[in-house]
Every structure is written in structure tokens, then in C-alpha cells.
Amino acid sequence: MMFTRAIVRTPAPSLVKGISSADLGPVDFERALQQHADYVLALEALGLAVTVLDAEEAYPDSTFVEDVALIFGATGIVTNPGALSRNGETISIRPALLEHFSSLSYISPPGTLDGGDVMSTGDCVYVGLSSRTNRSGAEQLGVHLQKIGLELVVVEMKEMLHLKTGVNYLDQGNLLVTGEFVEAPVWKGFNRTTVVRDEAYAANSVWINGSVLVPAGFPQTTSAIEQLGYQVVVVDTSEFQKLDGGLSCLSLRF
Numbered sequence: 001m002m003f004t005r006a007i008v009r010t011p012a013p014s015l016v017k018g019i020s021s022a023d024l025g026p027v028d029f030e031r032a033l034q035q036h037a038d039y040v041l042a043l044e045a046l047g048l049a050v051t052v053l054d055a056e057e058a059y060p061d062s063t064f065v066e067d068v069a070l071i072f073g074a075t076g077i078v079t080n081p082g083a084l085s086r087n088g089e090t091i092s093i094r095p096a097l098l099e100h101f102s103s104l105s106y107i108s109p110p111g112t113l114d115g116g117d118v119m120s121t122g123d124c125v126y127v128g129l130s131s132r133t134n135r136s137g138a139e140q141l142g143v144h145l146q147k148i149g150l151e152l153v154v155v156e157m158k159e160m161l162h163l164k165t166g167v168n169y170l171d172q173g174n175l176l177v178t179g180e181f182v183e184a185p186v187w188k189g190f191n192r193t194t195v196v197r198d199e200a201y202a203a204n205s206v207w208i209n210g211s212v213l214v215p216a217g218f219p220q221t222t223s224a225i226e227q228l229g230y231q232v233v234v235v236d237t238s239e240f241q242k243l244d245g246g247l248s249c250l251s252l253r254f
């Protein structure tokens with residue numbers, strides 16, 4: 001699978017009021033804007049055509065666009081984010097998706113689902129039951145995926161905000177794992193690289209067409225990914241880390 005496009009959303013000034021459990025200090029909005037612009041440049045340098053959506057001041061977390069939609073080949077699914085303050089983000093993502101997909105599917109109440117809880121390895125999709133994604137949301141996703149021949153595996157979670165906070169698929173069987181997912185039997189058939197606790201944020205590194213975007217400041221993980229044979233592209237997302245936002249959260253790639 002190769003990606004050719006990405007959708008991102010410019011952070012709004014309200015970003016500084018986004019949901020956070022990180023305790024890493026206040027967000028510097030101007031710095032976040034610069035980091036976001038650099039992230040877009042990194043995607044473009046990897047060959048993606050990037051659609052940059054306008055900022056949405058009403059939704060502080062709306063730059064974390066991965067949570068509001070899922071894309072599997074020609075299928076676009078609008079999620080129903082589990083945090084009430086994020087729920088309306090689904091409205092403005094629709095026209096952006098309809099530029100690329102003739103029709104959309106939806107996750108509907110009582111189901112909730114954040115895109116950050118969904119990880120694809122190509123032929124199999126994993127969904128984490130988190131504080132944001134409930135069983136109804138996971139079951140609805142399973143129905144949508146069945147129609148396109150994809151298997152869904154439900155993963156129980158204990159600690160992480162999102163599934164992809166702690167596990168990310170690169171390609172060729174390579175998986176980054178940290179925290180509660182290090183020994184998870186569900187991924188025992190993969191070539192797992194353990195991301196040490198001090199570098200847990202870097203478990204959310206993103207494979208793009210043979211290269212891997214890695215957050216700045218995590219040398220052990222950077223080196224481990226290089227040793228797997230990938231070209232590493234380092235991007236500084238420290239302002240988004242303050243809001244529990246990882247590299248994958250900042251884009252929809254397809």
C-alpha cells in the first residue's frame with residue numbers, strides 16, 4: 001500500500017485549551033503553528049498531496065484530524081468521537097472527505113469511536129476499547145469492514161488514551177509497542193520493537209511509503225527504527241505532545 005494524499009487541519013488558537021492529561025506545561029500556540037507547518041512539509045516531502053483544512057476555533061482538538069475519520073481504500077467512515085467537546089468535529093470533515101469518496105459511512109450513537117483507536121496492518125484492522133471508543137462503536141466498525149472483506153480484532157485496553165498511543169504498525173510485519181501492549185498476545189506473530197517507557201511518545205511513529213516519521217527527542221527509538229531499515233524523518237511535535245497528540249493524530253493518510 002502506498003499513500004498519495006493526506007488531510008490535515010490547521011490548529012486554531014483554542015488549541016491551548018485542548019484536552020490533556022500530559023502535565024507538560026502550557027501550549028505555545030505560535031510554536032504549535034510552526035510545528036504543524038513543518039509536519040505538512042514533511043508529508044509533502046514524502047510525496048503526499050496535502051489538503052490543509054481551515055482552523056476550527058470552536059473545537060480545540062480539531063487539529064487531531066485522525067480521530068474523526070477512517071479510510072480503507074475507497075471507503076470513508078466518519079467516526080463519532082468519544083469526547084463530548086470533540087463531537088462536532090465530524091461535521092466539517094464530511095465535505096473534505098466527499099472530495100475523495102462518493103459516499104461515506106458513519107459510526108452512530110450509542111457507538112463512539114476515535115480514529116486513534118484504530119490500527120490497520122493491511123489485511124486486518126485492530127480497534128481498542130478505550131475511554132473514547134466503546135463496544136457499540138467497535139461493532140459498527142466491524143459491520144462496515146465486513147462489507148469490504150476486512151477482519152476486525154477488538155483489543156481490550158487499560159492505560160493508554162488511544163490504541164495508537166502505544167502500538168503502531170510500520171510494514172512488513174514490523175510493529176512498535178510500548179507500555180500495556182509490549183507483551184500483548186494479540187500481536188505475538190509480529191516483529192515487535194519495544195519502545196522504552198521514557199520514549200513512549202515515539203511509539204506513535206508513522207510509516208509513510210517506506211519512510212517513518214518519528215517525533216524529535218527520542219534517540220533510542222529513532223535508532224531502533226533505522227536499524228529496521230527505514231529512512232527516518234524527524235518532526236518536532238512537542239506542542240502537540242502537551243495535548244496527548246501524537247504524529248498520527250495530526251493527519252489522515254490515504
Ligand code: GLY
Nearest residue numbers: 018019061243244
Ligand atoms: N487532546 C487530544 C484528545 O484528547 O483527543
